[in-house]
Amino acid sequence: MAYSHVLLGAETSSTHVTVRHIGVRDLGSALREGFADFNATPTHAIFLCLIYPIIGLVAARFAFGYSVLPLIYPLATGFALVGPFAALGLYELSRRREAGLDVSAARSFDVLQSSSIGAITALGLLLLVVFGIWLAVANAIYVATFGYAEPASLTQFAQDVLTTQKGWALIALGNGVGLLFAALVLTIGAVSFPLLVDRDVGAAVALMTSIQVVLKNPVTMAVWGLIVAALLFIGSLPFFLGLTVVVPVLGHATWHLYRKAVDAEISARPKMRPEPTAKRYAADFPANLFPWIK
Secondary structure, eight states, X not given: OHHHHHHHTTOSSOOOOEEXXXXXXXXXXXXXXXXXXXHHSHHHHHHHHTHHHXXXXXXXXXXXXXXXXXXXXXXXXXXXXXXXXXXXXHHHHHHHHHTTOOOOGGGGGGGGGBTTHHHHHHHHHHHHHHHHHHHHHHHHHHHHHHOSOOOSOHXXXXXXXXXXHHHHHHHHHHHHHHHHHHHHHHHHHSSHHHHXXXXXXOHHHHHHHHHHHXXXXXXXXXXXXXXHHHHHHHHTTTTXXXXXXXXXXXXXXXXXXXXXXXXXXXXXXXXBOOOOOSOOOGGGTTGGGOTTOO
């Protein structure tokens, strides 16, 4: 039953979710509403998203220190692949603000006590797998182009990539393949995570709903993907610091995009589990990490 709930949510017999047509104007409206949410809770949103520039800087340091220079760009761009999962707290803040509830930073973690957490984790793991495959493919493309020899220096690496035919081929092929991965994640995560924050529909229903949104609004969602990519690129300059604003705005905007694209009002809301008061013992590990499995 636990696994059935993860896949199908609270209503295994039927789930009431309707996908709407949306236009480019709706994207602009979602961005404005997302920015309004950010303005209403700027301290909380920045606090939640400081991990993005920190991870970016740590990744860059790792790359320089361990001679994996060719993976800096795939790492930086690849973080967008797990963005839909990482923005869970932002969806929760937008949901609570829309409902007129408390939007303090602590409330952003209420989603961890939701009955949807199993489905959210399942889709999050799926995005992590996609991220890992992207890094492996990006590395394979570099090896196929330049071989296994490590770059002698940052200057030499930049010269090889930017001024040679092999480098231009690497840029074209790498970005082309990266676009396919981005399209895959957009299809998987366009509205699936906000839907699971809002409704207990299960991973399978959330995934299919996200796919339906993209199929029903291909042009609009393609424009949304370009907007997200452009804003993330701008936010990564300088040193990823701009992401402390860009990421929360996009996270909040994604919630409002979900609200415009999906009608799930009839579906059951997630139930919140009470905070555990009993002591936890080492013998319960790792089962106590997965409270939705009984």
